[in-house]
Amino acid sequence: MTAARTVRVVVAKPGLDGHDRGAKIVARALRDAGFEVIYTGLHQTPEQIVATAIQEDADAIGLSVLSGAHNYLFKRVLELLKEKGAGDVAVFGGGIIPPEDIAALKAMGVRELFTPGTSTQDIIRFVRENIRAAA
Amino acid sequence: MSDKREWEERTYRPFVAKSPERPVRFESLSGLPLQPLYTPEDLEGTSYAERLGHPGEYPFTRGVYPTMYRGKLWTMRMFAGFGRPEDTNARFKYLLEQGQTGLSTAFDMPALMGYDADHPRARGEVGKEGVSISTLDDFARLFADIPLGEVTTSMTINCTASVALAMYLAIAEKQGVAWDRVGGTMQNDMLKEFIAQKEWICPPTPAVRIVTDMIEFTAKHVPRFNPVSISGYHIREAGSTAVQELAFTLADGLGYVEAALARGLAIDSFAPRLSFFFDIHNDFFEEIAKLRAARRMWARFMKERYGAKKAESMRLRTHTQTAGVSATAQQPLNNIARVAVQALAAVLGGAQSLHTNSYDETWALPTEEAVTVALRTQQILAEETGVALTIDPLGGSYYLETLTDQMEAAALEYIRKIDAMGGIVRAIDAGYPQKEIADAAYRYQLMDDRNEKVVVGVNRHVMKEERPIKFLKIDEAVELEQIEKVKAFKAARDVGKVEKRLKHLAEACRRGQNVMPVLIDAVKDYVSLGEVSDVYRQVFGLYREPIIF
Numbered sequence: 001m002t003a004a005r006t007v008r009v010v011v012a013k014p015g016l017d018g019h020d021r022g023a024k025i026v027a028r029a030l031r032d033a034g035f036e037v038i039y040t041g042l043h044q045t046p047e048q049i050v051a052t053a054i055q056e057d058a059d060a061i062g063l064s065v066l067s068g069a070h071n072y073l074f075k076r077v078l079e080l081l082k083e084k085g086a087g088d089v090a091v092f093g094g095g096i097i098p099p100e101d102i103a104a105l106k107a108m109g110v111r112e113l114f115t116p117g118t119s120t121q122d123i124i125r126f127v128r129e130n131i132r133a134a135a
Numbered sequence: 136m137s138d139k140r141e142w143e144e145r146t147y148r149p150f151v152a153k154s155p156e157r158p159v160r161f162e163s164l165s166g167l168p169l170q171p172l173y174t175p176e177d178l179e180g181t182s183y184a185e186r187l188g189h190p191g192e193y194p195f196t197r198g199v200y201p202t203m204y205r206g207k208l209w210t211m212r213m214f215a216g217f218g219r220p221e222d223t224n225a226r227f228k229y230l231l232e233q234g235q236t237g238l239s240t241a242f243d244m245p246a247l248m249g250y251d252a253d254h255p256r257a258r259g260e261v262g263k264e265g266v267s268i269s270t271l272d273d274f275a276r277l278f279a280d281i282p283l284g285e286v287t288t289s290m291t292i293n294c295t296a297s298v299a300l301a302m303y304l305a306i307a308e309k310q311g312v313a314w315d316r317v318g319g320t321m322q323n324d325m326l327k328e329f330i331a332q333k334e335w336i337c338p339p340t341p342a343v344r345i346v347t348d349m350i351e352f353t354a355k356h357v358p359r360f361n362p363v364s365i366s367g368y369h370i371r372e373a374g375s376t377a378v379q380e381l382a383f384t385l386a387d388g389l390g391y392v393e394a395a396l397a398r399g400l401a402i403d404s405f406a407p408r409l410s411f412f413f414d415i416h417n418d419f420f421e422e423i424a425k426l427r428a429a430r431r432m433w434a435r436f437m438k439e440r441y442g443a444k445k446a447e448s449m450r451l452r453t454h455t456q457t458a459g460v461s462a463t464a465q466q467p468l469n470n471i472a473r474v475a476v477q478a479l480a481a482v483l484g485g486a487q488s489l490h491t492n493s494y495d496e497t498w499a500l501p502t503e504e505a506v507t508v509a510l511r512t513q514q515i516l517a518e519e520t521g522v523a524l525t526i527d528p529l530g531g532s533y534y535l536e537t538l539t540d541q542m543e544a545a546a547l548e549y550i551r552k553i554d555a556m557g558g559i560v561r562a563i564d565a566g567y568p569q570k571e572i573a574d575a576a577y578r579y580q581l582m583d584d585r586n587e588k589v590v591v592g593v594n595r596h597v598m599k600e601e602r603p604i605k606f607l608k609i610d611e612a613v614e615l616e617q618i619e620k621v622k623a624f625k626a627a628r629d630v631g632k633v634e635k636r637l638k639h640l641a642e643a644c645r646r647g648q649n650v651m652p653v654l655i656d657a658v659k660d661y662v663s664l665g666e667v668s669d670v671y672r673q674v675f676g677l678y679r680e681p682i683i684f
């Protein structure tokens with residue numbers, strides 16, 4: 001009973017932003033690193049993303065936002081997770097996010113934020129070291 | 136033995152044996168293998184007239200116009216848009232004052248996806264990635280005091296481009312500018328949206344039908360307007376190679392030609408107004424070769440495949456933009472150097488129009504200071520360096536001509552595959568270009584991760600402590616202000632007229648009538664961008680992307 005199941009990550013593109021290069025690369029890199037990955041596709045509302053995470057019994061949600069709408073979208077996902085009793089799902093993310101917004105988002109409960117120039121290895125390491133599969 | 140082989144054996148190899156070459160990949164950014172040297176032998180068996188031709192003559196490899204930049208410099212067109220319409224209007228005026236020669240409009244995500252500022256799906260996104268536009272009132276403020284008969288405007292907008300065109304023509308009319316004097320470009324390239332930029336409402340077939348409506352309408356009524364800008368830019372930014380960008384862009388172009396011909400239009404009635412848009416990435420010669428290959432390939436397709444007679448139909452006129460993906464967040468001032476070199480490639484590649492990215496764009500939309508440096512970079516190239524004084528100065532370079540041929544051959548392979556699939560719409564349905572791009576993007580990232588590709592300031596010549604730069608922040612109040620304005624504006628409209636116009640639009644969509652005349656009447660009665668998009672959603676249904684990663 002000690003063998004935990006594979007960590008399951010939902011990679012999601014919230015909002016109207018269509019820049020999915022990064023999200024797809026991260027989804028593939030995590031999959032190649034042995035995690036179970038569900039990629040939501042584009043243009044998801046925070047409600048849809050949280051519903052997917054709950055339905056898929058995900059351990060983490062990785063949000064990719066390059067539209068400048070990160071403050072609203074990350075906050076909304078965190079709120080909805082709490083509302084639905086899924087506050088234990090870790091939220092991390094990446095995109096074009098200025099340093100002061102990173103500090104505020106982390107204070108709000110976002111576990112980690114990756115900015116341009118990040119290696120996929122850093123993201124894999126983060127998931128490996130910080131995300132645990134639910135029992 | 137060939138002369139080049141003799142040189143290799145006599146001089147080159149013995150030297151390399153003693154003094155090895157640097158341990159780097161000798162290949163182009165697209166992975167084309169590069170020889171140490173190109174000589175006249177590489178061009179043997181090729182005919183100057185067939186492969187190059189003189190400028191302004193078929194197949195236009197050396198340039199689409201007889202005088203190129205000796206006659207008219209490329210248009211310096213900086214892509215701008217943020218916040219409220221009046222914020223962007225002020226930036227437009229600033230850029231024109233600084234010597235910019237054309238306008239280019241960036242819309243925010245809600246406008247690009249067919250939502251008004253007051254729609255719940257617009258929350259957090261209003262005015263962030265471009266200017267917020269919902270109604271004709273916003274459009275009027277965007278172009279206030281800008282003479283639409285004199286300045287050409289490019290608009291980066293796609294699934295809602297029909298609304299933008301309708302609004303633009305309505306504003307021109309208000310300014311007293313006849314439609315046949317209005318010049319400009321709608322990006323309006325829906326095929327590349329499905330492939331790369333990913334802004335859509337309805338599926339490819341109805342999306343292309345609306346594009347075709349616009350091609351037909353402008354050919355008849357707005358003859359100086361480019362109804363579509365067939366775009367490789369987003370394909371490349373999404374991670375394709377230069378070869379894939381070239382191939383998929385031309386394949387998209389062929390898709391529009393097929394659609395317009397199926398509508399019953401004659402090739403020479405619309406082909407002269409098809410325009411293009413390419414990315415200019417880091418590999419200097421590969422990018423120049425790409426533009427030259429694109430011109431030659433397009434001219435041949437138009438003449439040989441479609442029987443075009445007019446030279447204008449065969450001319451691939453293109454806008455270019457330096458590669459956003461090549462910019463780094465680290466040591467952002469380094470981007471000024473990257474942009475300068477890329478801009479030089481665009482000019483030596485014979486582009487008709489150029490946007491130079493600002494150094495701060497990995498962080499935010501550009502500040503006035505950053506955009507000024509980017510514009511000045513073009514002005515320095517145009518006015519100080521001498522590169523615009525003779526036509527196609529690199530034509531005949533053994534290396535460049537060989538690379539041009541290689542890129543053409545590799546791109547034609549892709550186009551043959553797409554033809555065999557039944558054309559680009561079928562290929563998109565099958566997820567083919569999407570998968571090719573995702574694979575290329577992943578390979579590129581892995582090269583980055585393994586330090587196989589140098590990115591100065593990121594994996595080489597890294598600085599521990601970086602000086603932060605100032606960047607533009609969009610005030611959160613902009614969103615609330617726009618929402619209030621749109622709500623008030625909608626409340627003041629004649630609801631009966633709005634409903635009637637929406638009904639007419641839905642009928643035109645269902646019956647296959649050209650939507651443009653109906654749309655122009657609709658926006659004049661203040662039907663909003665989101666309301667038009669709702670009609671498209673209802674009549675044509677929503678597109679669902681295949682999940683490929």
